[in-house]
Amino acid sequence: MIIVKDLAKGFAVPKSGQLTQCKRLDPRLQEGFFNSVQSVSFRVRPGEVLGLLGPNGAGKTTVLRMLSGVLSPDRGSIEINGRHWHQHPERMRRQIGFLSASTSLYERFSVEENLIYFGQLYGLSRAQIANRIHTLSDQLELASFLQRKVVELSLGMKQRAGIARAVIHQPEVIVLDEPTTGLDIMSAQAVLDFILSQKQRNRPVIFSTHKLEEVSLLCDRIAVVMLGRCVFEGSLTEFAGSRDPGALRQAFVACQQRISRSVGRTRGAA
Numbered sequence: 627m628i629i630v631k632d633l634a635k636g637f638a639v640p641k642s643g644q645l646t647q648c649k650r651l652d653p654r655l656q657e658g659f660f661n662s663v664q665s666v667s668f669r670v671r672p673g674e675v676l677g678l679l680g681p682n683g684a685g686k687t688t689v690l691r692m693l694s695g696v697l698s699p700d701r702g703s704i705e706i707n708g709r710h711w712h713q714h715p716e717r718m719r720r721q722i723g724f725l726s727a728s729t730s731l732y733e734r735f736s737v738e739e740n741l742i743y744f745g746q747l748y749g750l751s752r753a754q755i756a757n758r759i760h761t762l763s764d765q766l767e768l769a770s771f772l773q774r775k776v777v778e779l780s781l782g783m784k785q786r787a788g789i790a791r792a793v794i795h796q797p798e799v800i801v802l803d804e805p806t807t808g809l810d811i812m813s814a815q816a817v818l819d820f821i822l823s824q825k826q827r828n829r830p831v832i833f834s835t836h837k838l839e840e841v842s843l844l845c846d847r848i849a850v851v852m853l854g855r856c857v858f859e860g861s862l863t864e865f866a867g868s869r870d871p872g873a874l875r876q877a878f879v880a881c882q883q884r885i886s887r888s889v890g891r892t893r894g895a896a
Contacts, residue, residue, distance in 0.1 A: 627669065627670070627671055627672065627705075627708075627830075628669065628704075628830055629669050629703075629705040630669070630689075630693065630702070630703075630704055630705075631667045631702055631703045631705075632665050632666070632701060632702040633663055633665070633667070633704070634663055634701040634854075635661075635663045635685075635692060635697060635699055635700050636661040636700055637659065637662060638660075639655065639658060639659065639660045653853065653889055654853060654854050661854055662854055663692070663851075663854045664685075664854035664855050665854070665856065666854070666855065666856045667702075668859045669859075670830040671830065672828045672830055673825055673827075673828040673829070673830065674830055674831075674847060675825050675830075675832075675844045675846050675847075676830070676831070676833075676847050676848065676849060677833065677835060677848040678690065678832060678835075678848075679834070679835070679836075679850045679851070679878065680834075680850060680851035680852055681852065684852050685851050685853075685854040686834045686851050687726065687834070689851065690726065690803050690832070690834060691726070692704065693724075694719075694726075694801050695715060695719045695722065695724075696726075704718075706721055706798065707721075707798065720748065720795065722797050722801060723792040723793035723799070724801045724802075724803075725788055725789050725792040725802045725805060727803065729792060731787060733776045733777040734775060734776075734777065735776060736775055736776070737768060737771060737773070737774060737779070737783075737787045738759060738772045740791055741762070741794055742755055742759075744794050745759075748795035750794070750795065755794070758796065759790075759794075762793070762794070765823055766790055766816055766817075766820055767786065768787065771783050771787075780813075781808055781809065781813075782810050782814075782816075783813070785806075785809055785813060786813060786817065789802070789805065789817065797829075798830075799829065799831075800829060800830070802821070802833035802834070803834050804833075804834050805817050805835075806818070806837065818840060818843065818844060821844055838871040838874045838875050838878070841871070842869045842870065846861070847859070847860060850881060852882060852885045853885060858881065862874065865877050866878075
């Protein structure tokens with residue numbers, strides 16, 4: 627069980643004259659700080675897939691980076707299987723497999739060399755690494771390019787190799803930040819199949835996406851983040867009345883319009 631409660635994270639920003647127009651108008655900008663995440667809470671049970679939804683700039687990536695340990699929250703708590711992040715930070719990092727746009731591979735190494743290297747960093751034995759590479763090659767269709775250098779790979783191949791690198795240590799929780807963005811159909815399908823395989827292995831998966839077809843296919847529940855706040859957490863049918871991507875899109879747009887009107891009224895009152 628993953629319990630995320632009331633997460634918040636702010637960042638110091640330059641003088642307002644140097645900000646984009648969008649950020650200058652964002653209500654999260656207050657007294658020299660941009661409060662990227664103001665209050666986000668959700669739960670994920672074993673074997674569940676949670677979709678983290680929201681417009682660009684809503685704070686989704688900041689939430690995922692706090693969950694993975696890349697960032698420390700200013701407020702709130704993260705609990706995984708009864709253990710709290712702040713009490714066991716190093717142990718918790720080993721329990722999470724995190725893939726983001728900044729997850730790196732050594733480009734002059736082959737895919738296999740990368741997986742061996744990161745497996746060793748996690749303390750896996752040679753036999754364990756070999757077994758994991760074999761398993762992940764099947765799950766992510768890596769076999770045809772395991773021996774190729776990362777610099778030679780297509781975006782889709784790199785993404786699949788990046789996921790393998792993120793989960794080489796068999797983490798208890800998998801966190802993916804927009805894992806299919808920019809991928810071709812076959813590479814995207816390999817990623818989606820991998821997520822489903824983790825669900826079948828009773829692992830919780832949290833992933834952010836703008837593709838509501840993926841949400842419809844994969845997710846048991848969703849958390850919707852807008853302006854740094856979780857404005858909905860629950861099942862797809864509770865949110866949109868069905869799992870249909872069209873219904874999800876309409877519900878999402880309606881939700882965003884309500885938030886925009888609320889912000890407008892607040893500005894008007896001020």
